[in-house]
Amino acid sequence: MLSISDIIKSHRPDLGPYEDIYKHFHANPELSYQEEETAAKIVGYLEKLNTFEIHAGIGGHGLAAILKNGPGKTILLRADIDGLPVEEKTGLPYASKKRMKDVDGVEKPTMHACGHDVHITGLLMAAETLVKAKEQWKGTLILCFQPAEERAGGAIAMVKGGLYDRVPKPDVVVGGHVMPFRAGVIGTKTGLIASSADSFKLHIKGRQAHASMPHKGLDPIVQAASTILRLQTIVSREVDPSDFAVVTVSAINAGDAENIIPQEADLKLNVRTGVPETREHVLGSIKRIVEAEAVASGSPFKPTLTPTTNFPFLYNDGNVTAALESTFAAHFGTDYNSNIPRLSGSEDFGILATSINKPSCFFLYGGWDTDTYDKAEKEGRLKELPVNHSPFFIPDMRRSLVTGAEAYVVAALTFLGGGEGEGDGALGGGGSFEGDHVA
Incomplete structure (x- = not known):
């Protein structure tokens, strides 16, 4: 043969x-x-x-x-x-x-x-x-x-x-x-x-105002920036270094004029993990951080985290x-x-x-x-x-x-x-x- x-x-x-x-x-x-x-x-x-x-x-x-x-x-x-x-x-x-x-x-x-x-x-x-x-x-x-x-x-x-x-x-x-x-x-x-891969859209609602009067508005860009930075600590401080995880903020869209604090910010997130238990922990941490940064910003608006795609x-x-x-x-x-x-x-x-x-x-x-x-x-x-x-x-x-x-x-x-x-x-x-x- x-x-x-x-x-x-x-x-x-x-x-x-x-x-x-x-x-x-x-x-x-x-x-x-x-x-x-x-x-x-x-x-x-x-x-x-x-x-x-x-x-x-x-x-x-x-x-x-x-x-x-x-x-x-x-x-x-x-x-x-x-x-x-x-x-x-x-x-x-x-x-x-x-x-x-x-x-x-x-x-x-x-x-x-x-x-x-x-x-x-x-x-x-x-x-x-x-x-x-x-x-x-x-x-x-x-x-x-x-x-x-x-x-x-x-x-x-x-x-x-x-x-x-x-x-x-x-x-x-x-x-x-x-x-x-x-x-x-x-x-x-x-x-x-x-x-695995989990993707989300994150919508952060603010309050629009003149750039010269920030105290009258609620800046979703600042809240988004704090959220992005804090999300990076999940992998560096919550995941075992011998494990695998990636949290990526791959898009952010907010505002269109240099003298206006915008009404809202929209972000896109992508999460990769190699162990089911780690996946659950990371996804839970993302939800916790997103909501906590809204509280830290003094926002009465709860951010919306919407799943888009999921790879098993x-x-x-x-x-x-x-x-x-x-x-x-x-x-x-x-x-x-x-x-x-x-x-x-x-x-x-x-x-x-x-x-x-x-x-x-x-x-x-x-x-x-x-x-x-x-x-x-x-x-x-x-x-x-x-x-x-x-x-x-x-x-x-x-x-x-x-x-x-x-x-x-x-x-x-x-x-x-x-x-x-x-x-x-x-x-x-x-x-x-x-x-x-x-x-």
């Missing part, structure tokens, strides 16, 4: 057409909940393979494609498809110049600043590889192209929108993300792989990850890291698995071209390299596409009987993962 690496080598498609596909998606990003053209393009590419049963319009612009290839396990491979309200500054000839209205109705420049264009194209490339290699595996393959990941709503929307009424419930769910690591590097990590903790199942450790190590060799650094960002990917009590694994892989990365590392400037969500973030197209696509294929063949000594054996003799599932 051929190894997984042999199967990939024998059946992978030419990279050239997928470079063109990537460039199209990169130049034409769409914001969360508005990925209509992106979804239509994906459907068009899948239809050319003339193999998949395609279901579109799931939970908005989500779509899933099914390939049933005899008896066996079922695996779902996921890629997210939305862009960000970021103005691209990479200078690439195919840089995005697109603008869209965001959820607040404000027109914003739009960019694939998080690499979702890599994810889309990589999964499409993996799909063609697995179609060409149909004789080498058995089971059911599900491709899931998920919208609105950046707004933490796409996965749950697809589940509530009937994803598992249209496709079989998978035995295992696998996803991945391109990161600002050295191109070619790929890794997994057992247990917690991504933090993301855990990699032990058995699934162990199976992938074996096949990833065999295929990627020394580029594979079985203890990749945990994602400090957050993901809603896990909902596709936890909603049906199935196990999952989320892998991470590098996108920075090797020359740039190695030079920065040698000079001690790695922290200067643009990261996800930066207007300058641009993965090495060829290396990141190949790594992402091959990772999807390796994952599929690990559980669908592809490759010598792999397949059902990785499932513990065809058993279930659910006993080791971390919810």
Whole structure:
């Protein structure tokens, strides 16, 4: 029997057409909940393979494609498809110049600043590889192209929108993300792989007055400033230094004239934690501080703290990850890291698995071209390299596409009987993962 690496080598498609596909998606990003053209393009590419049963319009612009290839396990491979309200500054000839209205109705420049264009194209490339290699595996393959990941709503929307009424419930769910690591590097990590994320809008009400008569007003900017500074003490003074937490005030809007104390101030907050107990403590502290600073300001108005988005903790199942450790190590060799650094960002990917009590694994892989990365590392400037969500973030197209696509294929063949000594054996003799599932 051929190894997984042999199967990939024998059946992978030419990279050239997928470079063109990537460039199209990169130049034409769409914001969360508005990925209509992106979804239509994906459907068009899948239809050319003339193999998949395609279901579109799931939970908005989500779509899933099914390939049933005899008896066996079922695996779902996921890629997210939305862009960000970021103005691209990479200078690439195919840089995005697109603008869209965001959820607040404000027109914003739009960019694939998080690499979702890599994810889309990589999964499409993996799909063609697995179609060409149909004789080498058995089971059911599900491709899931998920919208609105950046707004933490796409996965749950697809589940509530009937994803598992249209496709079989998978035995295992696998996803991945391109990161600002050295191109070619790929890794997994057992247990917690991504933090939770809670976002809020904070509205502080004041009393408007002339700037020359501050005693007649109630300054929401001063109250906001005190609140911002005090919020920073949560992590520095209330969280164990060996633990992980981040409290970020990412936006503040108040006033529009230099001689007017404004009526109100609006802030946006983002909170990241790595342990459920720490999350509860931090969120409680935020509420306490917000209300206490209003009292300290002598304000009769209670600030309004409104939740906007929530990403749950993301855990990699032990058995699934162990199976992938074996096949990833065999295929990627020394580029594979079985203890990749945990994602400090957050993901809603896990909902596709936890909603049906199935196990999952989320892998991470590098996108920075090797020359740039190695030079920065040698000079001690790695922290200067643009990261996800930066207007300058641009993965090495060829290396990141190949790594992402091959990772999807390796994952599929690990559980669908592809490759010598792999397949059902990785499932513990065809058993279930659910006993080791971390919810």
